[in-house]
Amino acid sequence: MSNEPTLGAVYERLVGVSLERVWENVHDWEHLPWLHGLAFSAIELEASGDWGWRAWVRPAAPGDSESLLIDLRRDPDLDVYHTRTLEGPGKGADTVVTLTPESDHSTHVRVEFWLPMAQGEQAQAVGASLVALYTRLWDEDEAMMVRRQQVVDAARVREQSGVPPNVGAISLGQWEGLAGRLPLRVPSEAGDYRVVETEAGFAAHSVLCPHRGGPLDDAEISQGHVVCPWHGYRFALADGRVADGRKCHMRRPPRVERGENGEALLVLSGSSGASMQARSSD
Ligand code: FES
Numbered sequence: 001m002s003n004e005p006t007l008g009a010v011y012e013r014l015v016g017v018s019l020e021r022v023w024e025n026v027h028d029w030e031h032l033p034w035l036h037g038l039a040f041s042a043i044e045l046e047a048s049g050d051w052g053w054r055a056w057v058r059p060a061a062p063g064d065s066e067s068l069l070i071d072l073r074r075d076p077d078l079d080v081y082h083t084r085t086l087e088g089p090g091k092g093a094d095t096v097v098t099l100t101p102e103s104d105h106s107t108h109v110r111v112e113f114w115l116p117m118a119q120g121e122q123a124q125a126v127g128a129s130l131v132a133l134y135t136r137l138w139d140e141d142e143a144m145m146v147r148r149q150q151v152v153d154a155a156r157v158r159e160q161s162g163v164p165p166n167v168g169a170i171s172l173g174q175w176e177g178l179a180g181r182l183p184l185r186v187p188s189e190a191g192d193y194r195v196v197e198t199e200a201g202f203a204a205h206s207v208l209c210p211h212r213g214g215p216l217d218d219a220e221i222s223q224g225h226v227v228c229p230w231h232g233y234r235f236a237l238a239d240g241r242v243a244d245g246r247k248c249h250m251r252r253p254p255r256v257e258r259g260e261n262g263e264a265l266l267v268l269s270g271s272s273g274a275s276m277q278a279r280s281s282d
């Protein structure tokens with residue numbers, strides 16, 4: 001039997017984002033166990049740089065929990081990268097991805113799965129399972145990259161028009177019955193907020209993650225923190241500070257207060273001011 005790797009399968013697709021967004025995603029090792037939580041349960045970085053990254057990755061599937069040492073490496077001259085399994089199940093596998101920009105918001109992706117010690121029908125079976133896995137991973141990545149592009153575009157517009165003031169108070173309707181109307185999505189000029197109830201009382205937070213713009217609209221609330229679904233950063237509802245020693249904080253969240261006449265108010269960073277009407281989230 002030859003020791004040469006076998007081409008198990010080829011997977012091709014178009015993704016609706018620029019080449020820049022795709023490279024950003026390729027370098028983003030942190031999202032694996034969060035965005036791709038069905039495929040991976042943990043990642044531990046060994047090294048990263050302009051060249052790519054190397055990390056121990058633990059598969060999520062039960063019975064398949066032996067970690068793999070993955071080395072993702074860019075070709076220095078081409079829009080190509082290799083993802084090699086250096087240790088663990090599938091050691092010696094090399095996934096070669098070629099990126100070709102089709103337009104400003106469209107990139108062609110070609111993935112070749114080179115498999116060690118697999119021949120004939122065995123290589124085809126492994127290749128087919130990898131195509132199924134990569135189809136889901138790229139679906140999840142594309143959704144993240146599309147949203148990320150929207151966040152980048154919106155930030156550019158805001159830069160040109162200036163940052164709106166984050167002051168005043170927004171009416172949330174009557175205090176009585178507020179809990180029954182939660183979660184509540186509250187638009188403001190400075191961005192949308194979500195009002196929730198926790199064990200500590202009512203709280204609010206921006207629906208835009210300060211890390212890379214991940215969606216916090218339906219994010220999990222855990223032990224007084226809102227948890228971003230893209231990379232798992234946890235921000236304290238009390239003051240916006242990030243947990244786990246990471247380096248990205250949320251703007252201090254607004255407070256939910258009981259105003260005069262039994263009105264519930266979302267008080268932004270500044271003091272109370274004119275109120276706008278909130279709308280229920282659906
Ligand atoms: S976008 Fe990365 S943690 Fe939210």
Ligand SMILES: [Fe+2]
Pocket residue numbers: 025031032035036137141
């Ligand atoms: Fe991904």
